[in-house]
Amino acid sequence: MSAHMSLRPAGSRDDASPIALRDRRRISTWLFVICFMLIGQIALGGYTRLTGSGLSIMDWRPVTGIIPPLSHTEWERQFALYQTIPQYKILHDGFGLAGFQKIFWAEWTHRFWARVMSLALLAPLVWFAVTGALTRGLIARLLLYFVLGGLQGAIGWFMVASGFDQNSTAVEPVRLVLHLGCAFALYIAILWTALSVRTPRAAFIPATAAVVRTKRLVWCATILIGITITAGGFTAGTHAGFSYNTFPLMDGRLIPHGYARLSPFWLNWFENVPAVQFDHRLLATVTALAIGACLFAGLRTPQLGKPAQDALMLMGWAVLIQYALGITTLLLVVPAWAGTVHQTWAAVLLTIAIVTLHRLRGVGRV
Numbered sequence: 439m440s441a442h443m444s445l446r447p448a449g450s451r452d453d454a455s456p457i458a459l460r461d462r463r464r465i466s467t468w469l470f471v472i473c474f475m476l477i478g479q480i481a482l483g484g485y486t487r488l489t490g491s492g493l494s495i496m497d498w499r500p501v502t503g504i505i506p507p508l509s510h511t512e513w514e515r516q517f518a519l520y521q522t523i524p525q526y527k528i529l530h531d532g533f534g535l536a537g538f539q540k541i542f543w544a545e546w547t548h549r550f551w552a553r554v555m556s557l558a559l560l561a562p563l564v565w566f567a568v569t570g571a572l573t574r575g576l577i578a579r580l581l582l583y584f585v586l587g588g589l590q591g592a593i594g595w596f597m598v599a600s601g602f603d604q605n606s607t608a609v610e611p612v613r614l615v616l617h618l619g620c621a622f623a624l625y626i627a628i629l630w631t632a633l634s635v636r637t638p639r640a641a642f643i644p645a646t647a648a649v650v651r652t653k654r655l656v657w658c659a660t661i662l663i664g665i666t667i668t669a670g671g672f673t674a675g676t677h678a679g680f681s682y683n684t685f686p687l688m689d690g691r692l693i694p695h696g697y698a699r700l701s702p703f704w705l706n707w708f709e710n711v712p713a714v715q716f717d718h719r720l721l722a723t724v725t726a727l728a729i730g731a732c733l734f735a736g737l738r739t740p741q742l743g744k745p746a747q748d749a750l751m752l753m754g755w756a757v758l759i760q761y762a763l764g765i766t767t768l769l770l771v772v773p774a775w776a777g778t779v780h781q782t783w784a785a786v787l788l789t790i791a792i793v794t795l796h797r798l799r800g801v802g803r804v
């Protein structure tokens with residue numbers, strides 16, 4: 439927050455925002471909590487997928503589904519349903535009711551957390567709206583996020599349903615990526631709103647050539663993070679992390695044998711395991727280099743100001759950690775903990791990139 443704003447008494451309105459300062463703090467803190475909960479949900483989603491738990495609840499009851507089985511008969515009914523799908527026979531055959539309950543609770547917790555989040559968004563939204571703390575524009579935007587959250591639940595079900603098919607033992611990779619991509623898109627939107635409510639007035643940064651170049655680089659790096667995350671979704675969806683468990687070579691070669699096995703060529707990027715894994719490695723490397731370029735340009739440009747430079751430094755550390763987590767996941771052949779941390783840290787890296795872009799909003803703006 440700028441010194442200009444902090445000099446104003448609590449409850450006063452800043453020129454750039456019709457919302458009172460005290461309310462802005464409360465509203466943005468609430469939205470940051472939602473963001474934090476969303477990162478938790480991304481982690482839970484990763485854990486559910488990596489433990490093979492995602493197909494354990496075979497019906498979709500958005501409201502009453504909050505109640506887990508309460509009797510032995512109901513547990514048996516749910517288990518019997520699960521035993522009819524191919525995944526049970528291939529992945530979990532003979533694991534008994536206790537084994538089923540374990541995977542059930544993972545999926546149930548993922549769905550439960552989604553319901554808790556929707557309440558955590560709706561209840562304060564109604565309160566803030568009724569007490570006049572929100573502008574009409576913000577109410578409309580937050581209601582839209584609520585609806586999109588519901589849609590995300592429906593997309594989740596659309597993904598899960600693809601795993602019940604008689605010919606499949608897992609969900610369709612494209613649907614997995616859709617579910618993951620929409621989660622990240624909604625997360626970015628809520629985070630951006632939270633940041634903008636907290637700091638409606640962007641700090642002025644002179645639009646020198648070096649500043650403009652750095653901002654463009656940060657945009658490129660952020661888009662690359664998004665593309666690498668999508669490629670990570672296909673890596674997870676096709677189970678590509680379970681082969682070629684060496685780095686940097688894949689089966690002794692830089693570009694794996696059989697990269698272009700499928701025809702038409704573009705199909706390899708989505709369905710061909712060696713190509714999918716190679717692409718994710720390559721994109722991750724290009725992303726890390728792009729962030730390195732942002733740092734190189736940004737740290738030599740004092741006009742950017744300390745907040746933007748600090749964010750750039752964090753981005754550098756975050757991508758190094760993410761790269762190392764990716765290699766760890768691969769070399770250890772995707773244990774649930776490593777895959778979950780790798781997926782969750784992708785959200786942290788994206789968060790830092792969005793915060794950096796937000797701090798660069800004021801380039802050329804007086």
Ligand code: HEM
Nearest residue numbers: 666667670671673674679722725761764765768777781784
């Ligand atoms: C900027 C760097 C990176 C980003 C943003 C990133 C992002 C992601 C994401 C989001 C996923 C999970 C997608 C999902 O669960 O649906 C994933 C999966 C994966 N990534 Fe990365 N990744 C990066 C670097 C790397 C590197 C360097 C490697 C290894 C060389 C790697 C190996 C893997 C593997 C093996 C999986 C599949 C794990 C599984 O089945 O759960 N990643 N990545």
